Amino acid sequence: MGEGMFEVSWKKIAIIEDDKGLNQGIALALKNENYQFDQYYSLTEAKSMGISPEVDLIILDINLPDGNGFEYLKELRKKSEVPVIILTANDLETDEVMGLELGADDYITKPFSLMVLRTRIEKVLKKNRIQVKRVYQIGNLSFDFEHMYFTRNKQEIELSKTEQKLLRVLVENKGLTLSRAKLVDCIWTDGAEYVDENALSVTIKRLRDKIEENPSKPNYIQTIYGIGYVWREQ
Numbered sequence: 001m002g003e004g005m006f007e008v009s010w011k012k013i014a015i016i017e018d019d020k021g022l023n024q025g026i027a028l029a030l031k032n033e034n035y036q037f038d039q040y041y042s043l044t045e046a047k048s049m050g051i052s053p054e055v056d057l058i059i060l061d062i063n064l065p066d067g068n069g070f071e072y073l074k075e076l077r078k079k080s081e082v083p084v085i086i087l088t089a090n091d092l093e094t095d096e097v098m099g100l101e102l103g104a105d106d107y108i109t110k111p112f113s114l115m116v117l118r119t120r121i122e123k124v125l126k127k128n129r130i131q132v133k134r135v136y137q138i139g140n141l142s143f144d145f146e147h148m149y150f151t152r153n154k155q156e157i158e159l160s161k162t163e164q165k166l167l168r169v170l171v172e173n174k175g176l177t178l179s180r181a182k183l184v185d186c187i188w189t190d191g192a193e194y195v196d197e198n199a200l201s202v203t204i205k206r207l208r209d210k211i212e213e214n215p216s217k218p219n220y221i222q223t224i225y226g227i228g229y230v231w232r233e234q
Contacts, residue, residue, distance in 0.1 A: 011125060012054055014038045016046045016069070017061040017087060022110075026059065029114045030121075043067040055082055057125060059117075062088045062099070070102055077103040083124045087112075136171055138220075138233060141211055143171065152211055162187060163207045166200075170221060170231035179228040204229065 011034060017023040018041050027037040038055065040046040044066050051058065058076075062069030073084060083105040088095060096107045105124045108117060136143040142151045145168050150157050159167065165187045169178065184200055208215040222230050 010034050010036055011056040012036045012038065012052065013121070014040065014046070014051050014055045014058045016040045016043065016058065016064070016072070018042055018064050019061070026114070026117065030118060033118065035121075043069075043072055046072070051082075056128075057121060058082055058084045059121075060084055060086050060104075062086055062095070063090070070098060073099070073102045073104060083128045085117075085120060085124060138171075141220075143167065150211075157210050159207070159210065162203055163210070166203050166207055167211075170229065174231050174233060177224045177227055177230045181228075183228060 013030075013035050015023050015026055015037055017026070020041060023039050023041060027039060031037070038052060040049065043064050060069045060073060062073075069086065069088075073086070076082070076084070081103075084103065085106045085108060086099045086104045087108055087110060088099075089110045091109045099107050105128070106120050108120060135146075140153045142149075142154075144150065145164065148159075148164065150159050150164075150167075166183065169183065169186050180200055187203070188199070204221060205215070208218050208221050212218045212220060220231055220233065222232050224230055
């Protein structure tokens with residue numbers, strides 16, 4: 001099964017677009033794509049109501065009746081790295097360059113098809129997810145899954161491939177209780193049905209011994225009796 005298979009799939013998108021038909025059209029067309037939308041029809045509205053810190057992406061029109069989207073983007077980038085896709089009716093290369101230089105992640109010129117927008121959204125979210133999740137800093141722990149480099153108290157710790165898989169699934173599903181069966185199926189992708197039932201318990205113990213301050217009273221990898229395990233960050 002794929003990496004991050006238990007990740008919560010809903011993504012929140014903020015739309016700042018004064019064309020009500022387009023604003024509502026985007027939300028309606030993509031509502032079944034596991035996206036939730038916060039809709040704003042002016043910069044004033046977006047600023048007064050405030051963009052939720054949980055937003056995964058902003059779709060921003062640069063030609064708004066009460067201000068310039070570029071100025072909003074410039075201010076946004078001083079405090080946030082949330083991905084932004086710019087919408088504009090200006091088919092000008094200079095606008096595209098300016099948007100990207102100010103920190104936009106993509107640029108779409110009106111009119112556009114919703115299929116194109118959907119593809120661009122997926123691409124930006126995927127790219128951002130990979131970048132954000134490349135290295136985890138958690139207390140005295142650091143996990144770099146791409147380079148397979150892990151430290152505790154700035155000292156490198158050696159993890160087997162199986163331990164790395166287990167750690168990544170737990171960390172990427174922080175706060176979610178994962179059953180033993182699901183963990184076995186995800187970690188031992190090929191031939192999970194032949195894995196000894198004790199293999200997961202052994203791997204959990206070895207991982208705790210390497211990353212927990214007190215393995216007998218773990219802060220991170222906690223047992224949910226009768227079900228499985230959960231990664232918690234105290």
